[in-house]
Amino acid sequence: MKEAKAPSGYSVVSLIKTKILSIFLNLVLIIFSLSCIFPLVWMFYSSLKMKRVFNADVIGLPKSPTFSNYIKILTNKDYHIFNSMGNSLRTTVISVVLIVVFGFIVGYILSRISFKGNRILYALFLMGILIPIHSLLVPIYVVFNKFGIGNQWYTLIIPYVAFGLPIAIFLVEGYVKAIPVALEEAAAIDGSSFTRTLFSVIFPICKPILTTIGIISTFACWNEFSFALVLMKNPKLQTVPLAMTQFTGQFSSDYPKIMAAMLITMAPIIVFYFGFSKQIIKGMVAGAVKG
């Protein structure tokens, strides 16, 4: 009897132990997840308060929620909020398309076509991954000023594409290597030109890696701040992060208003992220690890 009981007693204890462990683990992780998402929630309900209400109670829910902060921001043209979103959108879209297309073409050529200087060019682009880009902050301002191409609608596209290219080329080069050459040979025998093979045979095969590149560059361009800060003095052409620093400087004491502006300008990224979070996480991780 004793011997039979012992194991069951032991298993009850271990069952309780497991239960406690399970509660503990889940609780810690829920706190972790909430800490990552709570700021968003806090910003949202706080943005529905008036400044005075918020200053009196920073954490409580609004008793009489109001959209007046949003209405003020959306109706006042001086804030440049919509303007800046348009600028960010244009800069990001053009930069990402160019990074993907150029990265694809250069990566493919460097991986497949032998010519003098192929390896040198590859090394040159690889260096771009290693070069501390932030050391270019001041020099790039000097160069752009000298050439008179600062403060234009296309100004930021140049560094964004240049800084996004190395990793794109590196990823495409590695990806193309794994594609059998027989594919292109067959296309060539069928009379397909280089350009046609490139875009109608290879391009579709490379879609997964190009999607990864597109995702990484989208976030990088949309969120970029320091180069926009030195290259963009014209308030009408500023991108979102830059416009936000001006906006908060102007309303430094009005937190609910700042929160409303932050949420409006974050909205595209939030929608994009929660709409495609699986692909985005996968793409970002793939890009980071391979790079």
Place this chain on the structure above:
Amino acid sequence: MLNSIRPKTRVILAYLFIPVALYVFAVFIPLGTAAFYSLFKWKGGPHKTFIGFDNYVALIKDKIFWESFSHNIYLVVACIIGQIGLAFIVVLMINSRLVKFKAIHRTFGFFPSTISAVYIGFLWLMVYDYKRGILNWFLDLIGKSDSTKVWLNEPSLVMLLIAIPLIWQFIGYYMVIIISAISSVDTEIFEVAELDGANAFQRAVYIIVPLIKNTLLVCVTLCVAGNMKAFDHIYVMTVGGPGNDSMVMALYGYTVSFAQQNMGYGSAISIGIFLTSLVVIGGVQLLVHVLTKEKGEKI
């Protein structure tokens, strides 16, 4: 590289010209320009005086520059411990069979890393704010009103307070990278280890760490490169203050060049940033290369 598919040379040139030109223009020309102007005393106007290596002599003696450099290193170390270390612990917990909502933890945890550092800076500014900050509100709540302070004005605390937002922002990022590394390992190994009586701690240190060593090293290099370029959220939160207690290299170069209009010296600082970062990032990558080659594993 086969000849049957090789196009004419001018076709290749035509395809390569724009991207290569763009890249050289935005990366190498600025570097060359900075090297050139670093030899001048130049306030940004039309007049400049050649002074040889005087700017570099000043840079080597410049206490603020080296202080900024040490702050970058502080951030690197704090983030390697904080981001990768905490991420690893979170992953160990999340991989437990007992945990529910794994996908939601991943989605939520990753979210902050997709937001601009500028926003992260504003958010934490609101946390640290004296009158309306969450931190002081919390201290009031638990009855420790006397320890509330103007947090970002504390010279001894400011670097830690600057590091916390960075750590918080990227835990989820490294968490996801480590999860994907572990999930590519055969789970039988973990089950066998569990049956053999290895406890959770032993399993983590002796089995998981060696198996995903290469991924962890990749995380370290990402962490180093990311923190050597710290700028955005510090610009928003403290602009390097109080004094220069949270100054980092990129911000110092920016301040000297634009706020003090000292473009000649600013160029020398840029070259200084370039060299020091290259040594640190390159050094770490070399170290990682040696460490990963040792065992002949593949990433």
